[in-house]
Amino acid sequence: MPKPKVGIFSLTCCEGCQLEILNCEDELLDILGAIDLVSFGMAQSNNLDIDLDIAFVEGTVVQRSEVAILKKIRDRSKLLVAIGACATNGGVAAIDYDKDREELKRIVYGEAGDFIPSITPAALHEHVKVDFALQGCPIEKHQFINAIGYLLHGDLPLLPEYPVCTECKRKENECVLVQHNIPCMGPITSAGCDARCPSHYLGCDGCFGPVDEANVAMEYSIMKEKGMADDEISRMMQVFAAKSPIIKGQFKGD
Amino acid sequence: MKIVKLPKNKTNDFIEHLQSFGEVHAPQKKGKKSCAFQPVTDPSKVLIGEEGFLRTILPLKKYFHKPVDTLLKFSPKTGFEDAYEEEGNKVIFGVHSCDIHAILSLDRVFSGKYVDTYYFRRRKKVAIIGISCVPDDLCYCQSMGTSFVEEGFDLFLSDVGDGYLVKVGTSLGDDMVSSAGDMMTGYGDSDINEYKRRINEFPSLFKTKVDEADLPAILDMEYKSEIWEEMGNRCFNCGICSMVCPTCFCFDVNDEVCLDGETGERKRCWDSCLFKSHAMVAGGHNFRESRADRFKHRFLHKHQAFMGDFGRPSCVGCGRCTQDCPADIHFVGMVKRIKDDITCVHSGEEEK
Amino acid sequence: MIDFARKSLLDNPYLPQQCRIVASTPQTDDTMLFRVRLEDDRLAESFSHMPGQFVQVTVMGSGECPISIASSPTRHGFIDLCIRKAGRVTDAFHNLGQNALFGLRGPYGNGYPVEVMEGNSLLIVAGGIGMAPLRSLLWYALDHRSRFKDVILMYGARDQEDFLFKGELLSLQGRDDVKTLLVVEKDPDNSWEGDVGFVTELFDDVDLDPETTYAAICGPPVMYKNVIDKLLDCGFSKGRILMSLERKMKCGIGKCMHCSVGFKYTCIDGPIFTYWDAINMREII
Structure with a gap:
């Protein structure tokens, strides 16, 4: 069986997810043995614009030109995989606190903002069909490697469908939220990171995006009990998931 | 039952002595405020409850039913192989009665x-x-009938002030005691008196009490109660209560494939009936669609369904779920509301 | 106390046996009847089951899922599995191809209480894919024909394209020891020679003695309700109505809890339940 042709692409972002793929040092040779990596901007030159079996795309769509780039990738790929918080939920580029785009440009860049050609930042699925997504800021190496294994086998990857709390307790961590009153988005955030932040006494930032059926209202009221102000909570929830329908719209009119 | 006495000043020596029967695990500090069963390297680090109640983050089940466990290895060439790896003997020291009942x-x-x-x-x-x-x-183990244990231990240590009366439950326990030499002593009248005094005083020490009598039938009547919707709105379905529960045992099983795309492992991991995917069948139909349905299912399994299976509720009253719930759900309070409060809980409609 | 030291730990109930697809017959555009045989000849010959039981089928790397056995225990040496593409594992199973190896463990579940049913008449009511587990019971009864009084089959499918075991069931209409009533709900091109309508309408064509008949039903949830209403109207006792239920199952052996309904496990207490069991179990249908 010929090795699947794979491309790794980047839109507007920090390119941390590509870096994370490069960081698979121990497995990199095995990965390259299993797939035919025809395009990987960060790691190689001579990238080919040919038809692909799998395209991994990171980043947020923030310019009109990126819409075209993304559509071209989609057209020549059998599977399109969104990788990272930017590609899946908009990421930090999409934080807008419900402000108008023009107003935001002016707040950030002053009068020069009028000349910034950005469009409303979007997750990939807002422009093209996404076959599945690897979450996280950045993605987790083990999830990327597992995903390749599943795809080679002919299945879509299996990802956890439960919150970070479950992974956190499986590791027998002390609860940062209950025991230490540290604001933590663990109860409403998709697992997959092996509770990376809470394992180091940091509250979960929600970079894996909201879990299906996240009880956002309850999280909100628990955070308030922990002494956070309304706008603080709203900001915390929007950092990585501004474009998620589960989060978006919860705070209109704050 | 053979009973001997272990003076408290010999406790550390005895823990050290137990190492000859297997790797000793006991409650020790974990994190900043908590404790967990962990391997003992220094007996003086073992927490035995002198400084207050010890509730390990995870109960004993982690030793037998691992949070994540590789069941099988598979490869198209060799088929399926049992992936179990033989483990050495362990001695788990300092297990409370409720956790023994749970096992x-x-x-x-x-x-x-x-x-x-x-x-x-x-x-x-x-x-x-x-x-x-x-x-x-x-x-609230007293209420759940798990505050004393008559089986399920090799040794059981009961505090009598200056030492422990050691009940010997098994032949292995007898070996541990017999080979401990002069660490163990006999016990006298004053020890018996102190033991009895503590036993008699014990029930009065509980601040949380709940009466489970007839709860299964009442839960049936309250099947359509508004309380489930209320709890469904509160619950995160985060799974913490299931993970820390000493009697929750749900697991999920999935195959993981290696980078060659064909060999791999079948793993099981702790699951929770609170998760949306728990009762979802192929094709997408979900037999417990809402958070409230799933919350109710878990509660009913603990306090009603397990009765049908094994003649007692599966809850042992350890208090972990209530302690660790990020949504502040008080599970004993729930039982009380359903059982006792005749004004605030009522069925949504008349039963046929 | 449970003497766990004495429990046999030699047999790992989670370890599948290698099994081979020996034949496959398309049934509908997403459903295939696979004839399979355990690789180990000794196991293949000694494999025995009850009608209504199921096996756990593994496609290596894709996972495991429960599939009811569609062949009768009276036919030895092979197992028939009628599999609809409905998810990860069943999709992968369809892609395996002729002669491929896969994993199988079981049989599991209670199966139909045939020893109790024997001596009575048997009414089989199936809808759609629900014919698969009932085919096992049907052929069990036909192969032990003298053990049953009347045998009646009612089977309804959405249309001809959705009709399982078509040739086999149509040929039963030529037999006089089984009353075979087959319907389709829709027949747009008028190519169906039999009745058009719902399976519940077939009750007008039969004379049932509820005192000496067991009814075995399997089909979509809406069918259960309508058929059970009919049976109750006929005077059937709830304990004589047998249903085959579907749940998510991961282990098949009563451990993982996914298939639990109340204090019953569909995998070991079921999947065959009487209607009386069912109305005493919340959220069952």
Whole structure:
């Protein structure tokens, strides 16, 4: 069986997810043995614009030109995989606190903002069909490697469908939220990171995006009990998931 | 039953002595405020409850039913192979009565017509040394009938002030005691008196009490109660209560494939009936669609369904779920509301 | 106390046996009847089951799922599995191809209480894919024909394209020891020679003695309700109505809890339940 042709692409972002793929040092040779990596901007030159079996795309769509780039990738790929918080939920580029785009440009860049050609930042699925997504800021190496294994086998990857709390307790961590009153988005955030932040006494930032059926209202009221102000909570929830329908719209009119 | 006495000043020596029967695990500090069963390297680090109640983050089940466990390895060339790796003997020291009851409950679940080999291969490698405890505000083992234990331990240590009366439950326990030499002494009248005094005083130490009598029938009547919707709105379905529960045993099983795309491992991991995917069948139909449905299912399984299976509720009253719930759900309070409060809980409609 | 040290830990109930697809017959555009045989000849010959039981089928790397056995225990040496593409594992199973190896463990579940049913008449009511587990019971009864009084089959499918075991069931209409009533709900091109309508309408064509008949039903949830209403109207006792239920199952042996309904496990207490069991179990249908 010929090795699947794979491309790794980047839109507007920090390119941390590509870096994370490069960081698979121990497995990199095995990965390259299993797939035919025809395009990987960060790691190689001579990238080919040919038809692909799998395209991994990171980043947020923030310019009109990126819409075209993304559509071209989609057209020549059998599977399109969104990788990272930017590609899946908009990421930090999409934080807008419900402000108008023009107003935001002016707040950030002053009068020069009028000349910034950005469009409303979007997750990939807002422009093209996404076959599945690897979450996280950045993605987790083990999830990327597992995903390749599943795809080679002919299945879509299996990802956890439960919150970070479950992974956190499986590791027998002390609860940062209950025991230490540290604001933590663990109860409403998709697992997959092996509770990376809470394992180091940091509250979960929600970079894996909201879990299906996240009880956002309850999280909100628990955070308030922990002494956070309304706008603080709203900001915390929007950092990585501004474009998620589960989060978006919860705070209109704050 | 053979009973001897272990003076408190010999406790550390005895823990050290136990190392010859297997790797000793006991409650020790974990994180900043908590404790967990962990391997003992220095007996003086073992927490035995002198400084207050000890509730380990995870109960004993982690030793037999691992949070994540590789069941099988597979490859198209060799087929399926059992991936169990033989483990050495362990001695778990400092187990409370409620947690011993929980293990007896899991023993029943994992035996029966089909024996879960992964659970029992580990289970038979582990010796359990129980210890008496003083309840804190969240404990309600007294109400669940699990505050005393008559089986399920190799040794059980009951505090009598200057030492422990050691009940010997098994032949292995006898070996541990017999080989301990002069660490163990006989016990006298004053020890018996102190033991009895503590036993008699024990029930009065509980601040949390709940009466489970007839709860299964009442839960049936309250099946359509508004309380489930209310709790469904509160619950995160985060799974913490299931993970920390000493008698929750749900698991999910999935195959993981290696980078060659064909070999791999079949793993099981702790699951929770609170998760949306738990009762979802192929094709997408979900038999427990809402958070409220799933919350109710878990509660009913603990306090009603398990009765039908094994004649007692599966809850042992350890208090972990209430302590660790990020949504501040008080599970004993729930039982009380459903059982006692005739004004605030009522059925949504008349039953046929 | 449970003497766990004495429990046999030699047999790992989670370890599948290698099994081979020996034949496959398309049934509908997403459903295939696979004839399979355990690789180990000794196991293949000694494999025995009850009608209504199921096996756990593994496609290596894709996972495991429960599939009811569609062949009768009276036919030895092979197992028939009628599999609809409905998810990860069943999709992968369809892609395996002729002669491929896969994993199988079981049989599991209670199966139909045939020893109790024997001596009575048997009414089989199936809808759609629900014919698969009932085919096992049907052929069990036909192969032990003298043990049953009347045998009646009612089977309804959405249309001809959705009709399972078509040739086999149509040929039963030529037999006089089984009353075979087959319907389709829709027949747009008028190519169906039999009745058009719902399976519940077939009750007008039969004379049932509820005192000496067991009814075995399997089909979509809406069918259960309508058929059970009919049976109750006929005077059937709830304990004589047998249903085959579907749940998510991961282990098949009563451990993982996914299939639990109340204090019953569909995998070991079921999947065959009487209607009386069912109305005493919340959220069952």
